[in-house]
Amino acid sequence: MSIFNKIVTAVRGSVRELGEAVVDANGTRIYEQEITDARQALTQARQDLTMVMAKEMQAGREIERLAAEQARFENHAVAAMDKGEDALALEVADRIVALETELAAQQQARTEFAASIARLKELIKQAEAKVREHERELVMARTTESVHRATQSISHSMGSGGSKLLSARESLERIKQRQQDLADRMTAAAELDNEIGGQALERKLEAAGIGENAGRRAAVLARIAARRAAPADEPGDA
Template sequence: MSVLKKLAILMRSSVREIGESVVDANATRIYEQEILDAKHNVAQARGDLTGVMAKEMQSAREIERLRGEVARYEALALEALTKQQDTLAEEVAGRVAELELELDEQTKAHASYAVQVARLKELIKGAEAKIREHERQIVMAKTTESVYRATRSIADSVDGTGSKLLSAKESLERIRQRHEDLSDRMTAAEQLEREVGSKALEAKLAAAGIGPDADRRASILARIRARAETSVASGGADKPAVSE
């Protein structure tokens, strides 16, 4: 049964209380042991595979050599026959027969090595799939355990400091407060924006010579000029034109 299915059954039935381990520690250990075993098997199969593949290559080379030898001796036998050395030819034929026997054996061995290589590769593939699957299951089990254990620690710690853990009501209250806070701040920001905005507009108007403040400077200057002219007319040009 998959860990997920086991968890679903566990959670539906009794173990809804945090504090009890949701995951069977024993089952986890068994899984972990199975992973270790499978990994060991894979390592061993890989070792075997290398050995068998080496033998397969050796036997292929041997087959090649034997075929060469057969051809060479057959040529020699042919030469002996053409030179009427029949006894010698027969002896050489005997040697060819031995070589062919050996070749036959090597061919059989080679075929059996090939079968073993295929079988070992299949075995390794299967074991690796099993490891992946077990590791996935373990991850689920351990994550569940971490989540539950962390929640227990958090609950203990919060209880220890006297505050109540995870009260939705309180959280909501605080969040509403925060929203009000935020909306107050936004209102304030809008006001500020309006004020700053209107001042900026007034400044722009004044700069363009529009509005009550626009020609104040010009009218003051005109007033002072007028007084200065009066003062010149009365002969007191070196006196300041202010303060009466």
Template sequence: MTIIKKLVTLLRGSARELGQSVVDGNATRIYEQEIVDAKHSITEAKSELATVMAKEMQTARDMERLRGEIRRHEDLAVQALDKANEGLALEVAERVAGLESELQAQTEAHANFAMQVARLKDLIRAAEAKVREHEREIGIARTTESVYRATQSISDSIGATGSNLVSARESLERIKKRHEDLADRMAAAEQLDQEFGHKALERKLAEAGIGPSDKARAADVMARLKARREGGQAASPAAPAAAPTPNGQGSSAS
């Protein structure tokens, strides 16, 4: 018997945990539905408020009508007294008393309706403010849940491809190392050429003042250009002599 009770308790606990997990898994959806239900209730409350407000307006009209009837009957009673007809005046006075009783009842009903209208308006305003607050909260909750899902997706993706990322990073490091080695070898070759190669010999000759330099070559070019210019001027033809006249003498100025 004790075992059966424990099994029943276990089943109840499992059902409670299952129900709680279902509620937690659909908390956002349940919350949204509760907001929808609250909006529907507010709509119904507004409809009821309209009904109460209509009754308030009806009682206000009835009160105005009764006041007019009371004034009219009071005038009739006065007219009956003026004609010394006290019996008729008394009958009219009884009618006035009935109208006043009805007016009092309508006044109380009107005050009651006005109080209900004010209270319902306050409740509706408070409910609408609460609904707006819950709508803001559910919006934040949806956004937060989306961010959590995206973060979880990224984490799962990185976890699933972690080894690939590590391998790619290692390959990149090896490529960078090869590039560094190549740059170092090129720099070393340039340095060796400066110390032991053809460039080294030219540098040593230049430092010793041996061999043509840029200035010496420029001087040679300049001397060659000057000699070429002078030779050109010496080879240019002289001015032509005066042409002889027919008698063999040069022409003279007259």
């Protein structure tokens, strides 16, 4: 094999692989389009069926007309024979033969139309069942693709390098740590103020009985005790 033939073969192989890759990547879309094409073919088949049914009805009407015409000319033939018009009776007989031939052709056509109608109805029925089955399969295929995409997204998010969930977890931990640091600083500041701040000095003075509030507690207790010791008014006093 020459170098040129090898190059051509390699190019054909690449084109085939590329075509298969495109088909695989768009498999669901292609499947959906094929179902759409089948639906359109069914629509055309129904139109063809209605046309054949119309032809059958036309053949039926023509058979009725020809049968009536044949009966009419048979009556004419009897009348001609009754009057001794043998030549006229033969001419009418020729007309009846032509009508019988045309009537047989129309009956044959109607029989063929009826057979075609039955066959088309069965084919359409089978095709519709197949299309509905493929439509259900298409729904399942789409659902499966959605599940696969979700699974891949979750797997990617939970992967080791550059994990989105891991990054979110780290951000949450940093927020919690900052909040805890702030709470600890506020607690430490309160404790420090209690120990060495202005409030600490006030509590020490109060404990020593010094300051504005030093004697108020004792005064309140003394006032309550005096009220208890006071005698109650007599019922008849004004």
